[in-house]
Amino acid sequence: MRGEVFYNTASEFFSPLQGEEKYRTTGFNEMALIYGTCELSFRKTxxxxxxxxYQxxxxxPYRTIQNITECEGLKIQKHIEQKSEKIISLSDFSHEIINKEDALELYEPIPSELKKEEYTKIIDDFKIKPSLKSxxxxxxxxxESLGNAVNISLDDVGVKEQKEKRSKTEQENIDKNETQRKKRKYIQNTVVHIEHKDRNYMLNGYGIFYVLRLLVAFLIHNNINNIILVFYxxxxxxxxxxxxxxxxxKKILIILxxxxxxxxxxxxxxxAVCGSKIRNDVLDEILPLLWHGLVDEAISYLKSIASEKIRNKKEIxxxxxxxxxxxxxxxAYSVRxxxxxxxSSNRGEKANDLLVAHRQKKNGMSWSRTGSVSLASITALSKNKEYQKWFDHGEIEFKFAS
Structure with a gap:
């Protein structure tokens, strides 16, 4: 009938907005989030x-940029979480992805992918005592085989937690004497760097178990869960x-x-010991042993240190x-x-620097939990080269960046 509304573009073609929120173009999102808040402060953005x-x-206002960043980051986190839950629920692993307290007792190391003669030949060339080579x-x-494993580096990074309210007395004390500052609370972001055959991907989130669950979904989605996983x-x-x-x-390897x-x-x-000279002498003895993976020999040396050289026996x-x-x-780091x-887990630390520390650990900065994780999520979107599809279609492929 004439005048009857069959399709309302205001509510059905475009997603509904809240309050003074405005529709944002892909160009605006790229400028504000990828080239803006990922690299610059909210004011500079x-x-x-x-x-x-020309405005x-x-x-x-910068507060609008801050709100946009937080909202977009939360949407990204929610999307990845929902995608991960769907991937896990459709897989054969869904009934096994649980937290098991006695896992340390159940764990059995995997067999070496290299034949013993391959690495004993390397060891024979070391200039050390023959008795230590065996x-x-x-x-x-x-x-693991070179180039075959999935290398996974995990790292936590803490940023200063933003206080909801600061009392006038507390502010006066801080202004008078910096030493009177109360012990700060920190928000811990967990970042994972995944590398396989020169391709990489980064995940982030609040809490180690949350991120490990995302990691399971990512490995399943990329068909690499049956390859040896090497955690650094x-x-x-x-x-x-x-x-x-x-x-x-059954294919997991953990390296310190x-x-x-x-x-x-x-x-x-x-x-533990009396002075830097003695400390350096001890390090000169035990670090070469540890580099070769000779833990028992390093412990034996520590036990043999003369008592007059020890300042604090408890630390030994x-x-x-x-x-x-x-x-x-x-x-045996030397053989590897x-x-x-x-x-090294340095790729995980570098990922932390890229996703969190670069923007969030500058002097004077403090963050809310949602603000910190949201900004890191947008930065991960950028580094993983997923932002174009996200801004255009609201979808993340959840696959390795080339």
Whole structure:
């Protein structure tokens, strides 16, 4: 009938908006989010947009840019979460993706993909005592094939949490004396860098188990879940969490990052022995042993340090306990380096720098939980080269960037 409305473009063609929200073009989104807030502050992004649009007076305020960033980041996170749940629910792994507390007891190391004669030949060329060569060859951490594994680096990064309200008295104390500042709370973003055959992808989120679940979905979606997964981590805390979540996977390998192992030894020895000279002498002895994966020999040396050289015996015991606890993830780094395998989680730390630290850890900055994760999600969208399809169709392929 005449005058009857069959199709309303205002509500059915375009998604409904809230309050003063406006429809945004793909060009605006790219300028504001990809070339703007991923690299610049909200104020500088607003200035950039207003100059480009010749609206330097009464243009888009920076608070609007901040709200757009937070809303878009939350949409991205929700979309990836829903996509991950769908992928897992349609897979054969759906009944196994659970948190199992006794996973450490169930875990069995995978067999080496390399034949023993391949790496014993490398070990024979090392200029060390012959008695140690067989011990290096018997290191319990296996070797994956070069270029075949999926390399996964995990890292947490904390940014200052924004306070909802600051009292006048507290502000006065901060202004008078910086030492009176209360201990800050931090928001922890977890970032995962995934690498396979020169392709990479980055995931982020709030909490390790949340991100590990996204990782499962990503691996299934890219048909690489049956390949050896090599996790590079910075300590035993992540080790136990990965096993709790991936205990069912029979092709998993966990490596303690060499840099963090060296850093831990330096920190604990600085507190344990008398002076930097003794500390450096001890490091000169134990680091070559640890580089070859000779944990027992390093522990024996630490036990043999003369008592007059020790300032704090508890810290020596702490270091010995640390090495024992991580024995199963300390490989023969020297052999891996000769083969061409990775020993470092530095790609995860670099991913953290790209997604979070570059924008969020500058002096004076503090963030809400949603604001921090949202901005990191948009940056991940950019680095993964997914933003074009997202802005045009509201879809993320969830696949490796070339």
């Amino acid at each position: 607003a200035d950039l947009i207003n100059r480009k649009r 330097e007076n009464d243009g888009t 011990k290096i060859a018997n290191n319990p951490v296996p070797y 981590i910075d300590g035993h805390g992540l080790y136990s969490k990965i096993l709790q979540f991936y205990y069912w996977n 990052d060499w840099y963090h192992l060296v850093k831990k030894c330096k920190e604990l020895l600085s507190m 015991e702490h270091l010995i306990g640390y090495l024992r606890k991580n024995r199963g993830i300390i490989p 380096a000769k083969i061409g395998l990775r020993n």
